[in-house]
Structure formats: structure tokens, C-alpha cells
Amino acid sequence: MNVALVKNETGSALSDSFAIARDRLPGADKVAAAREAAFAAYAQAGLPHRRIEDWKYTDLRALMREVLPLAPAPDAAEFSRAASAAKLHAIEGVRRLVLVDGVFAPKLSELGGLEKGLGIRTLREVLETGDAALQTLLFTPDNANPMVALNSAMMTDGVVIDVADGVVLTQPLQIVHIASGTVPAAMFTRSLLRLGKDAGATLVESYIATEGAKAYQVHDSLIISIGNNSRLDHVRLNEDGRDAFNISSGVVSLGAHAHFNTFGMMSGAGVSRYQATIVFAGEGSRVETNGVNLLNGKQHADTTLFMDHAVPHCDSREIFRAVVDDRAHSVFQGRIIVRPHAQKTDAKMMTRALLLSDDAEADNKPELEIFADDVTCGHGATTGALDESLLFYLRARGLSEKEAQALLIQAFVGEAIESIVNDGLRELAIAAAQRWLEARG
Amino acid sequence: MSLLEVKDLKVRVEEREILHGLSLTVNPGEVHAIMGPNGSGKSTLSHVIAGKPGYEVTGGEILFRGEDLLEMSPDERAAKGVFLAFQYPVEIPGVATMNFLHVALNAQRKARGESQLTTPEFLKKAYAAAASLNIPRDMLKRGVNVGFSGGEKKRNEILQMALFEPAVCILDEMDSGLDIDALRVAADGVNALRSQGRAMVVITHYQRLLNYIVPDFVHVMSKGRVVKSGGKELALELEASGYAQFEDAA
Ligand SMILES: Nc1ncnc2c1ncn2[C@@H]1O[C@H](COP(=O)(O)OP(=O)(O)OP(=O)(O)O)[C@@H](O)[C@H]1O
Ligand SMILES: [Mg+2]
Numbered sequence: 133m134n135v136a137l138v139k140n141e142t143g144s145a146l147s148d149s150f151a152i153a154r155d156r157l158p159g160a161d162k163v164a165a166a167r168e169a170a171f172a173a174y175a176q177a178g179l180p181h182r183r184i185e186d187w188k189y190t191d192l193r194a195l196m197r198e199v200l201p202l203a204p205a206p207d208a209a210e211f212s213r214a215a216s217a218a219k220l221h222a223i224e225g226v227r228r229l230v231l232v233d234g235v236f237a238p239k240l241s242e243l244g245g246l247e248k249g250l251g252i253r254t255l256r257e258v259l260e261t262g263d264a265a266l267q268t269l270l271f272t273p274d275n276a277n278p279m280v281a282l283n284s285a286m287m288t289d290g291v292v293i294d295v296a297d298g299v300v301l302t303q304p305l306q307i308v309h310i311a312s313g314t315v316p317a318a319m320f321t322r323s324l325l326r327l328g329k330d331a332g333a334t335l336v337e338s339y340i341a342t343e344g345a346k347a348y349q350v351h352d353s354l355i356i357s358i359g360n361n362s363r364l365d366h367v368r369l370n371e372d373g374r375d376a377f378n379i380s381s382g383v384v385s386l387g388a389h390a391h392f393n394t395f396g397m398m399s400g401a402g403v404s405r406y407q408a409t410i411v412f413a414g415e416g417s418r419v420e421t422n423g424v425n426l427l428n429g430k431q432h433a434d435t436t437l438f439m440d441h442a443v444p445h446c447d448s449r450e451i452f453r454a455v456v457d458d459r460a461h462s463v464f465q466g467r468i469i470v471r472p473h474a475q476k477t478d479a480k481m482m483t484r485a486l487l488l489s490d491d492a493e494a495d496n497k498p499e500l501e502i503f504a505d506d507v508t509c510g511h512g513a514t515t516g517a518l519d520e521s522l523l524f525y526l527r528a529r530g531l532s533e534k535e536a537q538a539l540l541i542q543a544f545v546g547e548a549i550e551s552i553v554n555d556g557l558r559e560l561a562i563a564a565a566q567r568w569l570e571a572r573g
Numbered sequence: 574m575s576l577l578e579v580k581d582l583k584v585r586v587e588e589r590e591i592l593h594g595l596s597l598t599v600n601p602g603e604v605h606a607i608m609g610p611n612g613s614g615k616s617t618l619s620h621v622i623a624g625k626p627g628y629e630v631t632g633g634e635i636l637f638r639g640e641d642l643l644e645m646s647p648d649e650r651a652a653k654g655v656f657l658a659f660q661y662p663v664e665i666p667g668v669a670t671m672n673f674l675h676v677a678l679n680a681q682r683k684a685r686g687e688s689q690l691t692t693p694e695f696l697k698k699a700y701a702a703a704a705s706l707n708i709p710r711d712m713l714k715r716g717v718n719v720g721f722s723g724g725e726k727k728r729n730e731i732l733q734m735a736l737f738e739p740a741v742c743i744l745d746e747m748d749s750g751l752d753i754d755a756l757r758v759a760a761d762g763v764n765a766l767r768s769q770g771r772a773m774v775v776i777t778h779y780q781r782l783l784n785y786i787v788p789d790f791v792h793v794m795s796k797g798r799v800v801k802s803g804g805k806e807l808a809l810e811l812e813a814s815g816y817a818q819f820e821d822a823a
Contacts, residue, residue, distance in 0.1 A: 520626065525663045528623045529673075529733065530651035530681035539676065543667025543716075 150175075150285065153202045157288060159259035159267070166271045170284035173275035180278050189463040189495045190434040192279075195403045196377055200349050202286065203233040203317035210312040213342040215240055217310050221340055221371075223560055226306045229291045233312055233348075234319025236289045240308075249299030249331075255290035255322055266292070270324060273353060273383050277407070280381050283353045286320035290352075293325045293335075297359065300332035304365075304554060307335070309350060311376065312342040318349035329359040329387070334554055335366050339400065341373040348373070350401075353381040360387040360414060366394040367557045369564050372401035374429065380406050386446075388414025392421075395552050397561055398433040399426040399568040407436040412446040412474075422548040423452040424561075426541075426568040427460035428488075434463035441474040444504075450481040453548045455541050456492035457572065466511070467499040474504050481511040486518065486544050488537070538569045574639050576601050576772045577622070577741050583632035584614075584621055584797075591617045593797040594633065597774075599741065604773045606783055606808060609794030610816045615776045616660050618794075619745045623657040624650050637741070651677075652684035654740030658730035658747050660776075665717035670729070673717050674699055678736055702735040706762045707755075723750030731762045742766070743774045748782040760785030780812040795819045 150171045157167065179196060180187035206214065214232040218240055222228070229252065230240035236254040243252060258266055270292075275281040291307055307323055327333055339350060350372065358364050372378050378401040386392055398404050410419055425433045439448050454462035462485060470477045485494035498511040518540050526536035545565060552558040577599040584592040591614050599605055607615055621628050622635060624647035635642040642650060665673070675695045682689060690698070703713060706728055718726050727747050734742055744763065748756055763773065763786050775786055783791075783805060791807040792799045793816070800819045801807065 519663075521663050522665050524625050524647065525659070525665070526673075526677070527647040528625075528651055528657055528659075529677040530648050530684065530737070531677060532648050532680065533646075535676070535680055536648075539668055539673070540665070543665065546667045 153286065156202065157286065158256040162264065163259050163267055167285045170271070170275050170281045174278050174281040174285060177278035177281070186436065186465070189461075189465075189497075190403075190405050190432065192379075195432060196349070199282065200316050200318040202288070203313050203319045203348070204315070205235055206233045206237075206312060210314075210342075211237060211239065213344070214310040214312045217312070217340055217342040218308055221308070221338060223306060223336070223556060225556060226304045226336065228306050228308055230308045230310060231289060231291075231321055232310050233317070234288050234321050236291065247299070247301055247303065249296035250301060251294040251296075253292045255287060255292055255324075258292045270322065270355065272355065273381060277381070279351070279379050279405070279407075280353065283320055283322060283351050283381065286351065287322040287353075288320050290321040290323040292323065295325075295327045295331045295333050297328035298330045299328065301334070304334035304336055304557065307337045309337070309339045309352065310342060311340075311345045311348045311350065311373065313348055314344070314346055316347045318351060320351045322353045322355070324355045325357075325364070327356075327358045327362045327364055329361055331359060331362040333364055334557070335364065336557060336560070337366075337368045339370045339372045339378060341376065345373055347375040349377040349379070351379050353383070356382065356384040358384070358386045358390040358392055361389045362387070363391040364393070365553055366392070367552060367561065368394070368396040368406070369561060370396075370398045370400050370404055370406075371564055371567070372404070374400070374402055374431070376401045378404040380404075382406070382408035384408065384410045385413050386411070386417045386419065389416040390414065391417065392419045393551065393553060394420070395422045395548065395561065396435065397424040397426065397564060398435070399564055401433070402430065403432045405434040405436065409438045409440065410448075411440040412443050415443050415445045417446045419446075419448045420551060421448070421450045422551040423464070424545045424548045424565070425454040425456070425462045426545070426565060427455065427462055428457035428572060429460060430458070431460040432463075433461075434465070436463075436465040437467070439466070439468045439479060441468065441470040441477045441479060444473060444475045444477065446474070447478040448480070451548050451551065452483040453545050454483075454485040454494050455488065455544060456485060456494050457488035459489070459491040460493070462494045464495070465497040465499070468501070468509065468511075470502045470504050470507050470509060472503040475506045477504060477507040477509065479507070479509045483513045484544070485515040486541065487515060488518065534572065541569060575599060575636070576638060577774075578636040579618070579622070579633070580636070581633035582618070582621070582630065582635065584617060585629040585631055586617070586627065590631070591797055592621070595794075595798055597792065597799060599772045599774060601772055602769045603790065604767065604775065604786060604788045606788035606791045606805075607774060607776045607794055608778065608791065608808060608811055613794045614797040615794055616745055619657050619743045619776065622743060623647060623655060648680065649684065651737070651739075652681045656734055656737055656739035656742045658727070658734060658742065658744045660745040660749070662718050662726045662730055664719045664721075666719050668717050670713045670715060670717050671699065674713075674733065674736060677733075681737060699736060702732055705765070706732055706735065707758050708732055724752060724755045727751055728755065728759055731759050735762060735766060738766075740770065741772050741774070743776070745776045746778065747775070748777055748779060756782065757785060780808045783808050793819050
């Protein structure tokens with residue numbers, strides 16, 4: 133039976149399902165109560181549908197229909213398949229933290245020889261035995277968003293990372309989500325990264341599947357807080373299986389004079405939504421968010437960003453590129469709010485979509501809400517096809533149609549990929565884009 | 574066998590006939606010059622030979638070494654040795670010139686069943702060709718033609734011709750936008766490629782280019798046809814008297 137049936141069943145059926153899963157979810161007392169509250173919020177709303185403005189282009193009731201049962205804990209065979217998948221996507225010089233089917237896998241992770249000032253725990257550990265303040269922090273994401281609420285109710289595992297004041301990590305960290313299950317199932321994960329003052333870190337999130345993984349659902353969230361004068365570089369690569377769902381949320385807050393550089397690429401998953409809220413809580417900070425969607429077949433990928441300029445003197449830059457082929461559907465929703473006292477805000481958003489077929493669709497919804505008067509804000513959007521004259525030039529030089537397209541697509545997404553500061557990670561993103569292009573044939 | 578044979582070619586663009594039965598035969602080793610007023614169809618002919626979409630061939634044929642060229646895709650034509658130096662080379666932001674040249678050369682080699690050039694092998698070849706055309710290396714690191722001056726774009730076309738070593742080179746106004754020194758360098762580059770087996774079709778408005786690249790034949794095009802053919806002295810004649818005498822003939 134589904135643990136969290138969501139086809140708008142009666143309240144009691146939903147609660148029963150949650151009750152069954154509850155025994156397997158870590159944390160008692162306050163944690164359990166917070167889960168109850170989150171589940172109640174979710175149960176009331178159910179899966180978001182197109183009549184909810186924020187989900188207008190991504191109707192989960194139509195696309196996902198139901199939330200699958202909680203994935204069983206992985207067995208030895210699944211761990212071993214996950215190990216080979218992890219190897220395939222391994223990056224040189226990166227500390228790997230692996231979650232298999234939503235469960236932290238210590239044997240596949242590198243936990244030895246942690247740099248001074250770096251602390252890594254599992255979510256399960258923290259929910260079971262951590263201090264109350266940290267547990268409360270883990271429940272900060274707002275239950276008003278039903279998919280966040282569901283994740284809060286069901287979160288099973290994840291990693292909790294602390295970087296102490298004054299510590300700049302030399303080694304990037306990578307959270308690898310691997311789906312390996314042989315039965316269709318859902319995994320619910322949540323991770324947390326706290327970067328102290330004057331600190332620095334690089335975090336990569338990868339979503340992959342093993343050979344033969346069944347249709348699965350990833351429900352993930354990441355909470356990030358960046359201390360004063362700190363910098364976080366973040367790369368997110370979704371290469372989930374083609375029949376997978378990935379619903380992920382990010383909640384990021386920046387202190388003063390902090391810097392957040394984030395890059396996300398969706399080339400996998402059948403249906404995905406990445407929704408992130410970025411809040412400027414201290415003055416003089418800067419955020420660069422760059423995103424790429426590479427979609428074909430019937431893929432649907434939605435990136436929904438909310439940039440909250442709550443304080444003065446902060447800059448944000450959003451660059452988003454979508455390449456959409458066949459009958460795929462790309463969605464970008466970018467909301468920027470500049471609150472009344474946030475003077476000298478400089479916020480810009482630029483989105484471009486490249487449609488490779490007549491049936492491809494790209495929706496773009498920019499929303500600027502500006503309540504301060506001394507600000508520089510702007511957004512721009514273009515949608516178009518590949519330039520025929522450029523294609524012909526390349527073909528006249530010997531490139532086949534697919535090769536010519538591939539070169540122009542690489543150039544189109546290049547500007548966003550170039551924003552990745554770390555050379556190794558940039559190459560990782562280029563390689564992921566390359567895999568997508570090669571799979572097109 | 575002729576290298577390139579255009580026979581009674583009729584071409585339409587957007588319902589309008591531009592070429593009205595044009596014929597041209599090019600043999601290995603020959604250099605042909607095509608001259609003619611603006612709008613007479615010179616670039617149209619070069620585009621149709623290279624396989625640019627958007628042109629409707631309503632009559633005639635084009636044979637390359639006896640094979641039907643019109644049946645081939647533009648990349649097949651390139652691999653077989655048809656090269657067009659464009660009158661207006663496009664800019665391709667985000668595609669580094671070096672990478673483009675390497676990918677293109679290997680694509681052609683692959684189509685011909687030849688081995689792929691490794692990066693060092695390719696670089697050696699490319700730098701040598703660039704040096705002989707006075708093309709600085711940092712130009713090759715930029716996006717294809719991006720921010721190139723008019724003359725640099727033309728030199729980049731000649732560079733490609735030198736690298737790809739095609740059998741038929743069609744040069745569409747390679748002299749436009751080149752200063753006198755650049756013209757000499759580019760012409761030297763073209764002359765260096767003249768050989769027994771290779772043919773050139775040089776489209777130009779100016780006799781001056783033909784002082785550097787001396788043609789075997791000169792053709793006058795007017796209103797979509799070749800209206801007169803002759804030796805290199807025909808170009809001098811045109812320089813003196815203009816195209817007016819041919820307008821009626823067309
Ligand atoms: N895509 C097009 N649509 C409509 N008309 C076109 C198109 N391409 C070419 N033509 C027309 O065809 C005619 C021949 O053009 P073409 O460019 O071949 O001339 P040309 O001889 O190369 O001229 P120039 O010396 O100015 O380069 C012109 O009248 C031009 O306007
Ligand atoms: Mg022309």
C-alpha cells in the first residue's frame with residue numbers, strides 16, 4: 133500500500149498511510165510532532181496542480197499522479213550496483229557523500245581524514261540524537277509549499293555539514309543521490325550545509341541512477357546558510373533516469389558580504405522541479421545563479437527561483453538557458469522581490485530558450501516586485517530556434533546536421549557553464565551536457 | 574572528366590527565378606573568374622553549389638566528378654572536396670575557432686574514411702597554415718569570426734581552404750574588405766593551393782584581384798546567365814567598358 137496516497141483521498145486514508153511510514157522515520161517527540169504538522173499541511177493541499185499559480189506549468193496531479201511508497205532500505209545487491217554507478221560519475225579530488233535510495237551509505241562515502249573545521253553527520257543521526265536547535269533549523273522550510281511539507285514529513289536521511297568560522301575547505305564536497313531500487317518507490321532526503329563566518333566551500337549535488345533502476349521519485353531538499361564574508365560555490369547536476377521524478381527544494385540564506393555562486397543543470401529525469409528560495413539577510417552580498425535545461429523526448433523540467441532582496445546593497449544575477457527538443461517542456465519562473473528598505477539592490481535576470489522542434493515548449497515567467505526606489509533591476513527573455521545561417525556555415529565545413537547542432541547547443545549553454553569557477557566541476561558539467569548530446573544521436 | 578559541371582541550371586528563390594539556365598564547366602587545374610554586376614546571381618550560384626537550403630532548383634544539374642551534387646547534403650559535398658569561401662562569413666559566438674576547425678577537419682576526414690587527427694597533429698597543421706597567412710594565434714582562440722574585422726574574416730576563410738585542401742574552391746568576393754597588403758597575402762595563399770588536380774572559381778568585381786590570381790578563363794554573368802566567356806583579357810576589357818554592353822545580351 134502507498135505510504136502517502138495523494139489522489140485527494142479522504143483525510144483519514146492519508147493519515148493512515150503516513151502512520152505506516154512513520155515507524156521508519158527517524159526522530160521522536162518534537163521531531164515527530166513537526167512531522168505531524170508538516171504532513172497535515174501536505175494532506176490538506178495534496179499534490180499541487182495547475183490552478184495553483186506557482187504550479188501552473190507543472191501540474192503534479194497530472195504529471196505525477198501519486199506519491200510512491202517509501203523506498204525499502206537498500207540491500208547488498210543494490211549497494212553494489214550503486215557503487216558501480218558512483219564510480220562511473222566519480223570526480224577526482226572530491227569528497228563523496230553517497231545516499232542510496234534515500235539512505236546514507238557510509239561504505240560508499242569518504243568520511244576519513246576530514247579537514248579541520250569540517251563536520252559531517254547524517255540527517256538520521258541529527259534527528260534522532262542531535263540538539264533541539266539544529267532539529268528546529270531542519271524544519272525551517274515553509275510548510276506552505278506542499279512538496280516542501282511532504283519532504284519535511286517524510287525526510288529519512290541526508291547529510292548535515294558544518295564548516296567552522298574561518299575555514300576554507302580545499303576539497304569540494306559532493307552529495308551523490310543514487311537510485312537503485314528494483315521496485316518503484318520514493319525517497320525523501322534533506323541535507324543541510326552551514327558555513328560559518330569567513331569560510332568557504334564548494335558543494336556538488338549529483339542525481340543518478342544505477343543500471344536497471346525502476347521508476348522512482350526523488351523528494352529532496354537542501355538548507356544552506358552562508359555566514360558573513362563567506363563564499364559557497366554550488367553545482368547541481370540532475371542525471372536521473374528518464375522515467376524518474378525529481379522534486380527538489382533549496383532554501384538559502386546569506387549573511388553580510390557573502391557570496392553564493394550556484395549552477396544547476398537538468399539533463400535527466402522525466403519530470404523535475406527545482407524550487408529555490410534565496411534570501412539576502414546581510415548587506416553587501418552577491419548571488420550568481422546559472423541554470424541549464426537540456427531536454428528531449430517527453431521530459432519536463434521546471435526551475436522556480438525566488439530571490440529575496442530583504443536588505444540593501446546586494447547584487448543578484450540569474451542566467452538561465454533551456455535547450456528543448458521533441459515534445460519536451462521547459463519552465464523557468466524567476467521571482468525577484470526587493471523589499472522596501474533594500475536600496476541599492478542590483479538584480480538582473482536573463483533567460484534564453486532554444487527550441488529544436490515545433491512541439492518543444494519553453495515557458496518563462498519573470499516576476500519583479502520592487503518596493504524600493506533606488507535600485508537597478510532588469511530582466512530579459514528570448515526564445516528562438518537555431519540560426520539557419522550558422523547551421524549552414526558549419527555544414528558547409530563538413531559537420532553533419534547533428535554535429536552542427538551539437539556545436540551550437542554547446543555554445544548556447546556555454547555562457548552558463550562558464551560561470552562554474554572550479555575547473556574540475558566545470559568539466560563535469562560539460563561532460564554531463566556532452567552525454568545528453570550524444571544520447572540524442 | 575570535368576571536376577565541376579553546371580548544366581543549364583535554373584534556380585528560384587521565394588518564387589522568383591534568379592538563375593535562368595546557367596552553364597559552367599571547370600576542369601582540374603583551371604582557374605575561372607566570374608564577374609558581373611550586383612544582383613546578377615553570383616552568390617546564388619555559389620550557394621547552390623555548396624548546398625545552402627532555401628533555393629529551389631527547377632532545372633538543369635550540377636555534377637561533381639560526374640556525380641550528382643544536388644543529391645548530396647552540404648557536409649557530404651564538403652567532404653568530397655567542394656569548398657565555398659563565403660562573401661559574408663557568419664559569426665559564431667561561443668564556438669572557438671580552433672575547436673571548430675578541428676571538428677570540421679575531422680568530420681570531413683571521417684566521411685572520407687581517413688584517420689582522425691589528434692589535437693597535437695591538428696595544432697601543428699593549423700598553426701603552420703595560419704602563419705603562412707599572417708593570422709595571429711590569438712585570433713584562433715576567439716569565437717569563429719567573432720569580433721574579426723572584415724579582412725580577418727576573409728583570411729579565416731582562406732585558412733580553412735588551406736586546411737581542408739578541397740578539390741574545388743569557390744571564392745565569393747574574397748577581395749572585398751581586404752587592404753592591399755592583406756589582399757596580396759590572401760592571394761599568395763590561394764596561389765599556393767593552385768595545383769594540377771584542384772580548380773578555383775573566383776568571383777570578383779575587380780580586375781585587381783586577377784592580377785594576383787591569374788585566371789585561365791573569365792566569365793561575365795548578367796541576370797542569371799553567363800553571357801560571355803573569354804581569357805584573362807576579358808577582365809581588362811570589362812574594367813575599361815563596364816557591364817552595360819552585356820545587359821542587353823542577358
Ligand atoms: N533569399 C533571397 N530572397 C529573395 N531574393 C534573393 C534571395 N537571395 C538572393 N536574392 C536575389 O537574387 C538576386 C541575385 O543575388 P546574388 O546575391 O546571387 O547576387 P550577386 O551577383 O552575388 O550580387 P553581389 O555582387 O552584390 O554580391 C538578387 O536580386 C537578390 O536580391
Ligand atoms: Mg554576391
